[in-house]
Amino acid sequence: MxxxxxxxxxxxxxxxxxxxxxxxxxxxxxxxxxxxxxxxxxxxxxxxxxxxxxxxxxxxxxxxxxxxxxxxxxxxxxxxxxxxxxxxxxxxxxxxxxxxxxxxxxxxxxxxxxxxxxxxxxxxxxxxxxxCPDPDQLEGLFFHRSFQDMDHDEIWSAVGDGIAKLQTLGFQAFLNSGTLLGVVRDGKLIPHDDDVDLALVFEADSQEEAAETWHKITVQLADQGLLSPKPPRNPAMRKLTTEGPCNIDLFPAWVQAGQLYVYPYCCGDLAADHVLPTEVCPITDLPIPRNAPDVLAQNYGDGWAVPDPSYAFPWAQANRRFKVFRDRLEQVTVR
Structure with missing residues (x-):
């Protein structure tokens, strides 16, 4: 029944x-x-x-x-x-x-x-x-659809709604990684991509504290129904719950001693003022880093402005640089 x-x-x-x-x-x-x-x-x-x-x-x-x-x-x-x-x-x-x-x-x-x-x-x-209110269970639901098959207005509406909900709770987020690359380089979402990337900003004095703060934030967001309460395989990346047609990945970004940390590509390599205060993207009306070109260069290399089909992110190197953060996050995450 x-x-x-x-x-x-x-x-x-x-x-x-x-x-x-x-x-x-x-x-x-x-x-x-x-x-x-x-x-x-x-x-x-x-x-x-x-x-x-x-x-x-x-x-x-x-x-x-x-x-x-x-x-x-x-x-x-x-x-x-x-x-x-x-x-x-x-x-x-x-x-x-x-x-x-x-x-x-x-x-x-x-x-x-x-x-x-x-x-x-x-x-x-x-x-x-x-x-299925648990978004982790639906991981892979959009595996066969890329942005070229979706309504971009619907996507941006869902992303804007998600960012607005985060702001209501006192959190600041900005377009990140592949999503930022698309709007800055191409003026649109990358056609073959299939998820939106956001970074959520907070402050911490160390990678250990960043892990603890990120965990507390994700618990709060899960309690508000914005994240699944079930810890994912990689707790450093969470999926924001929205009514949109695609997955929205949420990454931790923190300011530590005036430097910027964004998992997994920026480990204190840029000053925080490269991102803050954020600017409004003229394409989407959503927040982007103040100095988006430098942030993209940190993420994709100096040739970011030219599409490179062979590009592969160096995950092994990145995880080594964020080892302290990841190890502490594993400790505080209840599975």
Whole structure:
């Protein structure tokens, strides 16, 4: 049974507005195929109900296995949107992440494109974000979509809303890394990128204190519903919760003895006045570093203004420089 109010309304929306019709997939489907579709539809509804309100009698592993058996018996099901949605919902209802359902996610996305209804997949994304309040579980939901496939106005609106919520809590943030590179170099988001980068500014007297402060901030943001309360694999990078179409990564940036630290690319290499006070980006009306070119040079090298498809960030070197910060953050983060 679905949760009162929220669950019932959402299920009706899914069935009537979002889900593709499946009855006309074949002119004369066999009786066995019709029964398989009906069973998959039942599983889809059960999985959604469990995501909205955990059901005591729900058997998550059994549902995933049963869908796999149905697909083996009727391979054509794995091309039908309703069945793909059942697979995705069942994976999430079992506690899995979106990345564990990459194939059905991509097939569902392609089905919407081929049917001339790309918005259907976007609506399904919104349903998943509604049913799964933990953004870490949805990591990978946008893996197959880049900015060239998204509405940039919608993205910037979501980013602006996220920054405004941070400001309401007394925090300052600015466009960072690849997002900053795109707006400064190209005047837009980098087409092949797929997430937005923000840095949140605070003060600390050492890397150890920075780790402790960052942890306290993330706990506060999680309590406000702006971050998942579940610690991620890398606690130095968190995902901001928004209603937008893409992931927003939040990184720590702190001022220490007048120098700037931004994990993972600036370890006191620039004076803090390269960022503060921030300026308003003429493209997005959102905050960017006061001296964006120097910040980008620190992040990407002196050739940042020329696109380099072979560029790879030196993570190993960066993590060595931030070892004290990372080690202390691991200690204070409760897993």
């Amino acid at each position: 679905l949760a009162p109010g929220r669950g019932i309304a959402l299920d009706r929306f899914l069935i009537e507005q979002l889900f593709f019709q499946t009855g006309d997939v074949m002119d004369r489907p066999s009786k066995a195929l019709v029964q398989a579709r009906r069973r998959a539809e039942d599983i889809r509804k059960l999985a959604l109900a469990h995501l909205l309100t955990p059901q005591a009698g729900y058997r998550p592993r059994a549902m995933v296995i049963e869908l796999g058996e149905l697909a083996e018996e009727h391979p054509e099901l794995d091309k039908e949107p309703a069945f793909l949605q059942a697979r995705i919902l069942s994976t999430l209802a079992r506690g899995g992440r979106a990345r564990q359902a990459q194939k059905p996610l991509f097939r569902l996305f392609r089905a919407g494109i081929e049917a001339g209804q790309p918005e259907t997949y976007q609506q399904f994304e919104q349903v998943l974000k509604y049913a």
